[in-house]
Amino acid sequence: MNKxxxxxxxxxxxxxxxxxxxxxxxxxxxxxxxxxxxxxxxxFKEITEAYKILSNKDSKEEYDKKSKFGANYDELLEIYDFxxxxxxxxxxxxxxxxxEWKDKEELTIIIYVDDSFKGSIEYERWVICKKCNGSGKDTxxxxxxxxxxxxxxxxxxVDGCDYCDGTGKWGxxxxxxxxxxxxxxxxxCNACKGSKRIKGKQKLSGLQMKPEDxxxxxxxxxxxxxxxxxKVGSLWLIRKS
Numbered sequence: 001m002n003k004x005x006x007x008x009x010x011x012x013x014x015x016x017x018x019x020x021x022x023x024x025x026x027x028x029x030x031x032x033x034x035x036x037x038x039x040x041x042x043x044f045k046e047i048t049e050a051y052k053i054l055s056n057k058d059s060k061e062e063y064d065k066k067s068k069f070g071a072n073y074d075e076l077l078e079i080y081d082f083x084x085x086x087x088x089x090x091x092x093x094x095x096x097x098x099x100e101w102k103d104k105e106e107l108t109i110i111i112y113v114d115d116s117f118k119g120s121i122e123y124e125r126w127v128i129c130k131k132c133n134g135s136g137k138d139t140x141x142x143x144x145x146x147x148x149x150x151x152x153x154x155x156x157x158v159d160g161c162d163y164c165d166g167t168g169k170w171g172x173x174x175x176x177x178x179x180x181x182x183x184x185x186x187x188x189c190n191a192c193k194g195s196k197r198i199k200g201k202q203k204l205s206g207l208q209m210k211p212e213d214x215x216x217x218x219x220x221x222x223x224x225x226x227x228x229x230x231k232v233g234s235l236w237l238i239r240k241s
Contacts (some may be wrong), residue, residue: 001059003063003069004067005067006051006227007067007069010046010047011029011047011050012219013025013170014228015064015069016069019055022051026047026050030047066125085214106233107222107225107234108222108235108236109123109125109222109233109235109236111123111237111238112240113239114240118210119205119206120203120205120206121205122202122203122204123201123202124199124200124202125200125202125223126197126198126223127200127224128197129191129192129196129197131176131189131191131192131216132192133180133191134180134196134197134226135179135181135189136179136188136194136226138187138188161175161182164182168181168182173229173230174229174230179209180229197226202221203208204218204235207237209237215238215239216236217234217236218234218235218237219234220233221234222234
């Protein structure tokens with residue numbers, strides 16, 4: 001079990017999904033990505049691992065408690081883990097997988113303030129790329145196809161997403177593959193270069209953090225997820241002791 005992997009997103013469901021929904025999603029996505037049918041072997045292994053964890057009652061319960069992607073995760077634990085890893089030089093700081101996960105999917109932003117804090121702050125955060133709506137693809141570009149005689153033809157990128165049949169939805173949620181756009185293209189978005197997010201400056205003012213407060217939370221002002229459409233972390237202000 002790897003708590004830094006979003007097993008729910010791997011199967012295309014949210015963390016409130018029932019056992020039946022998890023099983024149906026697994027059967028659908030594993031069939032489509034099976035190596036015997038030309039699917040990617042590494043992706044199929046990830047799908048299999050996700051189902052193995054989420055289909056078992058005990059491992060699912062443990063994952064839901066310990067992973068930030070789980071259904072019963074306490075966000076405050078992330079602050080304590082952050083403090084511990086920085087104070088002790090925990091091995092995770094040197095773990096390539098953890099660093100990669102932090103760059104891609106750590107959504108919470110933690111900023112330390114002192115007694116000089118007056119309610120205004122400026123910081124950097126990742127937000128969803130507006131040009132591609134978080135799909136990472138250039139849905140307006142032309143698809144180039146070379147014919148047998150060498151001539152090049154261009155087609156509009158209007159192919160519907162196979163995962164959601166062009167609806168942009170997976171049940172009540174935005175499709176995790178096209179991010180709700182409903183269509184895909186092989187060319188990366190020229191704004192975010194395929195990363196689905198863009199880092200920008202965020203300014204906040206009027207934050208009423210009381211002198212006795214040790215921490216202060218601002219909802220939806222952390223990083224935007226590049227895996228789960230619409231998911232945004234929080235900003236935590238921690239008062240220096």
